[in-house]
Amino acid sequence: MRANGGIWSLQDLRDYRIVERAPSVGQYHGIRIVSASPPSAGGIGLIEMLNTLEPFELHRLQPAQRIHFIVEAMRRAYRDRAAYLGDPDFIDMPVAMLLDKAYARGLAQSIHPERATPSDLLAPPASSDRSRGDTSHFSILDSEGNRVAGTLTINYLFGAAFVAGDTGVLLNNEMDDFSAAVNAPNLYGLIGSPPNLIAPGKRPLSSMTPTFLETDDRIAILGVPGGSRIITMILLATLAFADGLPPQDWVSQDRFHHQYLPDTIQLEPDALDEHIRTALTRMGHKLTTLNRRYGDMQAILWNRKENQVEAASDPRGIGASDVFKVSVKESVR
Numbered sequence: 001m002r003a004n005g006g007i008w009s010l011q012d013l014r015d016y017r018i019v020e021r022a023p024s025v026g027q028y029h030g031i032r033i034v035s036a037s038p039p040s041a042g043g044i045g046l047i048e049m050l051n052t053l054e055p056f057e058l059h060r061l062q063p064a065q066r067i068h069f070i071v072e073a074m075r076r077a078y079r080d081r082a083a084y085l086g087d088p089d090f091i092d093m094p095v096a097m098l099l100d101k102a103y104a105r106g107l108a109q110s111i112h113p114e115r116a117t118p119s120d121l122l123a124p125p126a127s128s129d130r131s132r133g134d135t136s137h138f139s140i141l142d143s144e145g146n147r148v149a150g151t152l153t154i155n156y157l158f159g160a161a162f163v164a165g166d167t168g169v170l171l172n173n174e175m176d177d178f179s180a181a182v183n184a185p186n187l188y189g190l191i192g193s194p195p196n197l198i199a200p201g202k203r204p205l206s207s208m209t210p211t212f213l214e215t216d217d218r219i220a221i222l223g224v225p226g227g228s229r230i231i232t233m234i235l236l237a238t239l240a241f242a243d244g245l246p247p248q249d250w251v252s253q254d255r256f257h258h259q260y261l262p263d264t265i266q267l268e269p270d271a272l273d274e275h276i277r278t279a280l281t282r283m284g285h286k287l288t289t290l291n292r293r294y295g296d297m298q299a300i301l302w303n304r305k306e307n308q309v310e311a312a313s314d315p316r317g318i319g320a321s322d323v324f325k326v327s328v329k330e331s332v333r
């Protein structure tokens with residue numbers, strides 16, 4: 001690193017510690033959500049969006065109306081991501097507030113049923129008092145019910161595309177997950193905000209959302225790469241789980257995303273038919289059709305009542321899933 005102009009010291013490496021943290025936990029219509037803790041915005045973002053959506057009877061709504069409410073929940077949660085979230089070892093975050101159903105009820109009430117809220121109307125985070133081959137996800141369940149939802153990231157494709165000397169260690173470029181400056185967007189267009197400004201020893205704010213969904217008879221394990229869109233992909237999968245759909249539908253459904261700024265709904269090329277797009281435009285939403293589909297979700301559903309396991313991998317990605325039996329003898333050998 002030094003030979004190449006880097007600023008790391010041996011002391012930095014000595015001082016680095018892995019920290020074990022309690023997951024973020026929430027409830028949505030009887031589903032227990034167990035997901036990533038800060039410094040990822042994943043768990044808090046997911047639970048805040050679900051709490052905001054809970055008062056609406058989503059399954060009764062016309063598609064455009066349903067998407068409108070989901071997008072408005074996304075917009076508000078991503079605003080709060082920028083306003084409040086960062087490394088818990090450095091900043092105080094109002095986690096209890098962000099996970100509180102009463103707070104989400106207030107957010108829900110601020111949603112006009114027929115009009116998009118321009119992101120500019122929501123208080124900007126900067127004025128707050130508080131200051132591919134890139135990310136991989138594994139979902140694993142064993143025959144004893146042990147489970148893992150694990151997402152790891154080096155950020156961009158091949159990280160910094162740099163190996164320090166002959167260490168063989170590919171360096172990440174996680175620095176882009178920090179805010180370089182207030183209001184400066186990063187690669188994913190997430191705006192920079194005070195809580196996530198760079199400081200020595202600080203960890204960058206992430207969007208990784210490895211998640212368990214739990215009801216009395218069903219357990220889901222899921223996660224996905226995809227930068228800022230990770231949290232909303234897990235939201236759409238959670239809503240599909242809540243609707244009783246199978247894992248193949250969670251991973252393959254068309255996706256849409258809103259992240260507060262830029263103030264537009266990002267759509268996969270085939271997502272939402274023309275009349276839904278028109279209805280959303282009439283409500284004041286801006287739409288941006290992306291030139292490709294995104295995500296590589298890996299999901300498992302364990303139906304505990306019927307003791308059945310289904311696994312599904314995103315048709316967009318390179319992941320694969322399987323359910324197989326290994327006898328004890330075989331696994332020892």
Ligand code: DON
Nearest residue numbers: 132135155206207225226227
């Ligand atoms: O932790 C984060 O939010 C980012 N480093 C994730 C980057 C990512 O998912 C890129 N993969 N497609």
